[in-house]
Amino acid sequence: MTKIALVTGGSRGLGRNTALNIARHGGDVVLTYHSRADAADAVVAEIAALGRKAVALRLDTGATDQFPGFCTELRAVLKDTWQRESFDHLVNNAGHGDTALIAETTEAQFDALVNVHFKGVFFLTQALLPLIADGGRIVNLSSGLVRVSAPGWAAYAAVKGAVEVLTLYMAKELGARGIAVNTVAPGAIETDFFGGAVRDTPAFNAFFAEMTALGRVGLPDDIGPMIASLLSDDNRWVNAQRIEVSGGQGI
Secondary structure: OOOEEEEOOOOOHHHHHHHHHHHHOOOEEEEEEOOOHHHHHHHHHHHHHOOOOEEEEEOOOOOHHHHHHHHHHHHHHHHHHHOOOOEEEEEEOOOOOOOOOHHHOOHHHHHHHHHHHHHHHHHHHHHHHHHEEEEEEEEEEOOHHHOOOOOOOHHHHHHHHHHHHHHHHHHHHHHHHOOEEEEEEEOOEOOOHHHHHHHHOHHHHHHHHHOEOOOOOEOHHHOHHHHHHHOOHHHOOOOOOEEEEOOOEOO
C-alpha cells in the first residue's frame, strides 16, 4: 500500500523539498500552506508530474482553533483521494523565524514562536493521532541552534528545544502503536525562511558558513532527502532520536 505523508508548511522551503522527495521515494503527500495557494498548487503539480498523488490544504499551524475543522477536511480528502481513513507519516515542518536579543524580545514575538513551533506542534499532533496509522512515523523539525548559540535566536531556539523534549515523550507514549517519532535539526539553510536571510544576505550566509565544518550553509536538497529516507522502512528502528543535519555546524 502506498504511504501517505502529511507535511505542514509544504508549499515552500524545506517543506516543499521534503514533499517532493517523499514523492520521489514513492509516497503520496498532503501538504499544508498558510497563505500562498499558488505556491502550494505548484508543488501539487510537481508531485503529480512525478507520478504521485498530492493534495494541498490551508492551515495556520499557530491557530489551534482551526485544527478540528482541518481534521474534518483531511478525513474527507483521505476518503475521496485514497479511499482511506488514515495516513502514515506526519512531518511537523511549518514555521517562521524571528530574531531579537533577550533584552529586546517582545511578548508578541515570543507568543508567536511558541504558538507555531511548540503549541501548534503539540496540539496538531494530538488532533491528528486518530488519523495516523499504527506503525506510522512522526518527524518534528528542530534547529541546530538548540545545540549552538547565535545572538538573537534565544526564543526561537528555546521553543525548538521544547519540541525536542516533546519528541521523546511522543516516542514513549506512541510506542505501543508502533509509531516512531524523531527530531530532525537542520543547520542554517538557504531558503526563504526568515525572509531569505541566510540565502540573500552575504554577511549572514558567511557567518553561518564559518561555523560549519564543511565550509558552507545548507541547501534544501541537503535536508528533504534525509527526511524522506527517515520515513522509509530502511530506518524503521530509528526512534526517539535527535538527528542533526547541519554539515557539522558549531563543532
